[in-house]
Amino acid sequence: MIMSRLEKALESSSRERLFSGSSYRVRSIKDQRLGFKRLEKSKSADEFISFAPFARQSASPAEIEWRAMEEEIKAANFVLGIENDCQEDDFVPYTHSVLSRATDFLRRLMIHAHAANVVGMGVPQIGPADCGSIDLFWEKGDRTLLINFPAGENIANYYGMKPKSKISGQFDPSESRAELIFWLAD
């Protein structure tokens, strides 16, 4: 039977993924036709793609850490709904702007750490702090790193503590500051 051009293209692309060490693979290329099922003429290309039953290879530690970070970032959106129902005089609402400043910084930090093969530093807790500011807080055994992103200011303040070493300072959060994570991981 003649394969459709789309089917050929997909099979070819799958082989490329297979041999290039992609996270997608099948058990045996000799015994299986890469998991494809024949496309009925009446079905759409979308349905065809959904038939391809490739088993997902177990994720790398870096992928697992990245996903955990994205989950934490997603969960952190709760801060945007915090209201001043306790009548705090110093309450400042939490904004997308300050939350994005913190989460964008975190993503850049993770990219730099993974690029340097520093994996397993853990995902920080993202939480609300005073006056509309946002905290990133790593706590790993006897070491902690707290980075605070104030509302309305393009700066971040940090303090880290581990046995025989403490760090603190202020920086522009548009920078990556990968050395903070190296300090935490070291």
Add this chain to the structure above:
Amino acid sequence: MSVWPVEEIPDPDSLFYRVPVGQLRGDLKVAPGNFRENKGSISSDWAKYSTATQTRARQGCPERFAILRMVVGKVREIDELTVSHEPVQNVAGMSDNRAHTSIYGLESSASTNIEFGRKERLRTELHKRFNTWEIPPNAPVE
């Protein structure tokens, strides 16, 4: 005018500190961000004149609050933090509270030297010492 005397709080005594449940993350753990000033100090109640349950209910809607216990001596061992008993009595717009105690120093430093990360240091130190709930979030209201 207050007739309750200001007393010196001994180091072994405890303070109860109210944390709004609405500001907690989904895991309901104590976080450094829970330590914050309101009107210039961290406001708490001295356990000599208040129970944790009374502190939780003091502002109304006790179900909206969790309570931390802070040992006074452990607060004082943190550089720049001080503890002052400040009973509230006959103050317009405020309920009387003989237990009221303020922790000073989180925002303002006595030193003229600029220390970046100072507040983060103090919040980290507070969190390291006090990270277990006395009354957890969502505990039944007594």
